[in-house]
Amino acid sequence: MEAAIKTFFSSPRFAVIGASTDTGKYGYKVFSWYVSHSLPVTGVNPKAPVILERQTVSTLDGLESPSETSISIITPPAITLKTLEKAKELGIKIVWCQPGSESDDVLNYAKENGITCIANGACVLVDGESGLKNAGRDWKL
Template sequence: MEAAIEAFFSSPRFAVVGASTDTAKYGYKVFAWYLSHNLPVTGVNPKTPMILEQATVSDLTGLESPGETAVSIITPPAVSLKVLQQAKELGVKMVWCQPGSESSEVLQYAKDNGVTCIANGACVLVDGEKGLRSAGREWKL
């Protein structure tokens, strides 16, 4: 999994599907984490046009370069599967399913369709710092 996390953080762009304005939700915390590390991130939320003073997009089709974007998913598994299907269509190669967003169906879909999926309890908030270092990305708080 370490190699997948390093590859994930080597991506030139990032997106957080399930980004939220609710500070108690992980969609907010993960999106804020990317911003606090000065990473080029886009929030994805169909109902909220702005989060943390950043414009969001309603789905992955709104991303500038989906094929160059690593995507964090923080949605219920049924939604995660739809996001993964859209990601595959758009050429997204790497996703990170935050704890609770994955299911066996989601993981199998990723495996069957050539999308690298970091999951099984791995969390950007816990594993991200090490991943950034291994990818050689400098950041400042």
Template sequence: MEVALKTFFSSPRFAVAGASSDAAKYGHKVFAWYLQHSLPVTPLNPRSPTITVLKQSHDTVASPASLPDAASTSLSVITPPAVTKQLLKEAKEAGVPAVWLQPGSFDADVLEYAKGAFKAAIAGEGGDGGEGWCVLVDGEHGLSLAGREWSRL
């Protein structure tokens, strides 16, 4: 998994599918994590043109195909499994190289698809948290593996 973590965090850009203004939701927490680590991140939310995170408004995109440079963007996914598979198909078609499926965003079928479709897919058992690989728990280790300098806001 260390190779996948390094690949994921070697991308120059990031996006969060399921990003939300609702501070109780993991899409909000994960998007805020990227901002707090001074990483260039785009929120994906087809239902809202903007979200508010860390007291700032952020323009969203509706799908992976709408990302400014999908081929240079690693994608964190925080959507229900029923939504995730179609989202991953769109991400693959758009050229996204790596995905991180947060706990609860996938089932066995989605996990199998992700592992076959992307250069790197982080998901499933492992990591330092109790529920599997999570950006909030394991992201800083991934940043270190990729040799990324980051400063926490």
């Protein structure tokens, strides 16, 4: 998993599927983590056009360069599966399924379709610092 996390953080762009304006939700916490680490991140939320003073997009189709984007997913497994289907169509090769967003169907779909899926309890909020370091990304809080 360490190699996959290094690859994830080597990406030039990031997106958070399920980014939220609700400070109590993990969609907000994960998006905020990217922002606080000065990473080029886009929130994906069909209802909130701005989160943390950053423009969001309503769907993956709205990303500037989807095939160059690593995506964090914080949605229920059924939505995660639909997200992976769209990710495949857009050429996205690596995703991070936050705890609770994955299922056997999600993991099998990713594996069968050549999408690297970081999952099984790995969390950006816990594992992100070491992932950034391993990817050689400098950041300042």
